[in-house]
Amino acid sequence: MSIRDLTSMAEAQGLQRKEINERLKKLQNDVSDYCYQCAKCTSGCEAHKLLELEPHKIVALLKKGLIDELVNADVIWTCMSCLKCFERCPQKVAPVEILYALKNLAVANGKQIPGQYTAILQSVLSLGLIQDIQTVTTKENITIKRDDLGLPLLSKPTDSATFQTAIMKLAIEKI
Amino acid sequence: MKKYGLYPGCLMPTEQYSYELSLRETLPLLDVELVDIPDFSCCGEPLKSVNKMMTIYLSARNLALAEKHNLDLLVPCPMCHLALSECKRILTGNEEIHEKITATLESEHLKYTGKTNLFHTVDLLYDVIGVDEIKKHVKTPFKELKTAVHYGCHLIRPTDVGRPVNAENPQKIEAILKAIGLKPIDYAQKLDCCGAPLLVNHPETSLTKTGQKLQAVQNQGFELFVDVCPWCHKMFDSRQTKAGETVATKLQVPVVYLTQLLGVALGADIEKLGFNLNQSPIEKLLLK
Numbered sequence A: 001m002s003i004r005d006l007t008s009m010a011e012a013q014g015l016q017r018k019e020i021n022e023r024l025k026k027l028q029n030d031v032s033d034y035c036y037q038c039a040k041c042t043s044g045c046e047a048h049k050l051l052e053l054e055p056h057k058i059v060a061l062l063k064k065g066l067i068d069e070l071v072n073a074d075v076i077w078t079c080m081s082c083l084k085c086f087e088r089c090p091q092k093v094a095p096v097e098i099l100y101a102l103k104n105l106a107v108a109n110g111k112q113i114p115g116q117y118t119a120i121l122q123s124v125l126s127l128g129l130i131q132d133i134q135t136v137t138t139k140e141n142i143t144i145k146r147d148d149l150g151l152p153l154l155s156k157p158t159d160s161a162t163f164q165t166a167i168m169k170l171a172i173e174k175i
Numbered sequence B: 001m002k003k004y005g006l007y008p009g010c011l012m013p014t015e016q017y018s019y020e021l022s023l024r025e026t027l028p029l030l031d032v033e034l035v036d037i038p039d040f041s042c043c044g045e046p047l048k049s050v051n052k053m054m055t056i057y058l059s060a061r062n063l064a065l066a067e068k069h070n071l072d073l074l075v076p077c078p079m080c081h082l083a084l085s086e087c088k089r090i091l092t093g094n095e096e097i098h099e100k101i102t103a104t105l106e107s108e109h110l111k112y113t114g115k116t117n118l119f120h121t122v123d124l125l126y127d128v129i130g131v132d133e134i135k136k137h138v139k140t141p142f143k144e145l146k147t148a149v150h151y152g153c154h155l156i157r158p159t160d161v162g163r164p165v166n167a168e169n170p171q172k173i174e175a176i177l178k179a180i181g182l183k184p185i186d187y188a189q190k191l192d193c194c195g196a197p198l199l200v201n202h203p204e205t206s207l208t209k210t211g212q213k214l215q216a217v218q219n220q221g222f223e224l225f226v227d228v229c230p231w232c233h234k235m236f237d238s239r240q241t242k243a244g245e246t247v248a249t250k251l252q253v254p255v256v257y258l259t260q261l262l263g264v265a266l267g268a269d270i271e272k273l274g275f276n277l278n279q280s281p282i283e284k285l286l287l288k
Helices: A003-007 A014-026 A040-044 A046-051 A055-064 A067-072 A074-078 A084-088 A095-108 A117-127 A160-171 B017-030 B052-068 B078-093 B095-107 B121-129 B131-137 B172-179 B203-219 B230-238 B240-246 B258-265
Strands: A135-137 A143-145 B002-006 B032-036 B146-150 B224-227 B255-257
Touching: A014 A067, A014 A095, A040 A055, A040 A084, A046 A074, A046 B203, A055 A067, A055 A095, A067 A095, A074 A095, A084 A095, A095 B052, A117 A160, A160 B052, A160 B095, B017 B032, B017 B121, B017 B131, B017 B230, B017 B255, B017 B258, B052 B078, B052 B095, B078 B095, B121 B131, B121 B172, B121 B258, B131 B172, B146 B172, B172 B258, B203 B230, B203 B240, B224 B230, B224 B258, B230 B240, B230 B255, B255 B258
Parallel strands: B002 B032, B146 B224, B224 B255
Antiparallel strands: A135 A143
């Protein structure tokens, strides 16, 4: 659903906005208050042309306190995390970090996570890595395993039970 | 001999073998020893959208493991390099997060102090070893091929977190390539993203991004495309044909890792640099 549809009747949520600003401060970025809508972020945004992400509008909506609407919009999941907006913001606002905060909030609120994120999460929990395929196919269609190449054993958590417990403890934590 | 722990991350040791092979083959020629450390996990960067606290923990955990072995780390993946650098920055600046992370690390019998220095392939070669030293070791220089360089977003941005290369005009890889005889030339799309971070939830668009950049490179007549990131390489090399379909072009750009080229120039055994694993048309190169 587009953000415009969601925000037409919306009311500001001050408390959640404060929470996000607190988080941004902890991560040493400046808060949305300082944004003066120069749209330098959007002019360089890699996801803008292809997926219509407009970071300066995201910041404006956050400034207005329309958090629920942002959290429910699909567009927050289109960021490529190229970090150009973080690099170039004259006010050090880092829209990419705002998008991470919104996505984290969506997950914490039990929203359905799009794409393969759940699979990646499960893989990290069970293997400690995002994947453990260890085989590749060459142009000549030959399958080669890591062992065949004389490479040392893959480094991954050996005590996976302790590792999982630690990660699960953090999974419910917020910044 | 300088000694570094190798933090391989997830992608390089599970599929991007030409990077790992060429690193392990080439760096010893420049007097660098890589030490394998067991027990590493994902750096956490791919989970930033899900829960950033988890990202910080995973990074801190890997840094603590390096501390246990008393080694600085070589982190060949820019994504991992950013996650680990950012973790160090946040834990230095925020006590509350620091406490939470330290408490959880204890359950894994680990301790984080933040003393580990991080290096990526590029700053290890350019800043630690140095271009002059590399020049001294060159055995078979390349012919002056017109070369396009791709750094990868996470290697150059954001400056505030502390990156190994300048954000708006990176030139370190170019300097290394010149030292081995190649002719790197800047192009308008140099700082563009490869699209890989979108693989997770917008795979089509992510390939379009790759296709657009490679198409521009091909149209400008580059003979070679060099990268230093396993994610970017996965897009530009492994998925080049598919990326071409999204922009309706037959792409034929030879894509190689910087370390593969360096290996050739420094006289390493070509069989051991993983060229057989590159999917892009690198045969075009070998004829030159």
